[in-house]
Amino acid sequence: MKTGQGEFIQLPKPVLKDGVSVEGALAKRRSVRSFSTKALTEKEISQLLWSGQGKTRPWGGRTAPSAGALYPLELYIVLPDGVYRYRPDSHQLILHLEENVSVPLAHAALGQGCVRDAPAVIVIAAVHERTTNKYGARGERYVAIEVGHAAENILLQAVSLGLGAVPIGAFSDSRVHQVLRLPRDHEPLYLIPVGYEH
Template sequence: MRRPVVGWCGIALALLSACASTAPAELLDRSLRFDPPIELPEPDQLGTTSLEASLRERRSAREFASTELPLAQLAQLFWAGQGVTDANGHRTAPSAGALYPLELYAVTETTVSHYLPDGHRLEQRPDPRPWPELADAAFAQSFIGDAPTVLVISGVVERTEARYGAVASDLMNREAGHAAQNILLQAAALELATVPVGGFDPARVARLLGLPPGEEVLYLIPVGVPPG
């Protein structure tokens, strides 16, 4: 059952004019900062859909309605991917050594958002520049531009390297798979359309989003309400 919730992109729409620019998205200033974080709606940790039903219903879907993804659903997807689940800081997805190298973002036509697991918060910046080129950076897979929101999983391998050395990158990539599957199953429980995308130019997507050096893009997950 889809949960009625409040839209989220309006948080930053009033500030868009401050970020307007004719510069190409790939020249995005990496020093750009997000607005102060906001608290997200509390995640639903009980739900009404069983794990088995979510496994059965999960499908790769490439068609989306233009409906904006509500903030509460976005918050639930973020929590499924990297939410904190106890007082010791453990998260929904396993991590080698509990070092948590992953970062989660959401990109829309108007904003770039970054999930902060501690405190279940979101920081945003009004930024329409990455969106027009995101599908092209994914080898012109047009359905990416059809989705109202694209989730981005990135990773900072140096967080894992100190302990795991040469295998750190492999461990981080596996962890991205754990987080992605959590997100896909949560999307199925929310009756959302989504598909994991591994075909893209990671360096170009990182430039489009203005990610800092050392942060690598690992997965794109377009998500939205199914058509009809």
């Protein structure tokens, strides 16, 4: 991966028909917390991020539904060589942080080893104001629901790719925010370590 700060990496086109059936993936899905060191390919990374927030409609509609089509979610992927942010419109990655943050990220997640050992951790963050500006306090509920939609898409896509993953909710919000140096209004809500099961 990796390119200069601020430069874009075009991801391979997502595969739109392949893999296991939805019911096959549902039946197989379970939390996997032990990963081999095998790195993910660009194709796998592309597919996982697309499943979470990929653009599927010319007007901007995405793989996961969103209240009022306001799309408050932002996806990041933590790889050994850095942290990247996903751009759904162009299906690109942009280098966000050029360092390996696996160890401090695991510390921020109460020392959970799967966060440190996974070859990739997808971070789902939310910009609440995109939704609460329109829906007020109700928007908080919508954002929480939407994170679940995106996460389940990613978990099922991982199964379909023959990968394992686990959704992680136990972490210090402020420490994850700090380790990933997220923009002020990007609140981390979920971490999803993903890789080949060990």
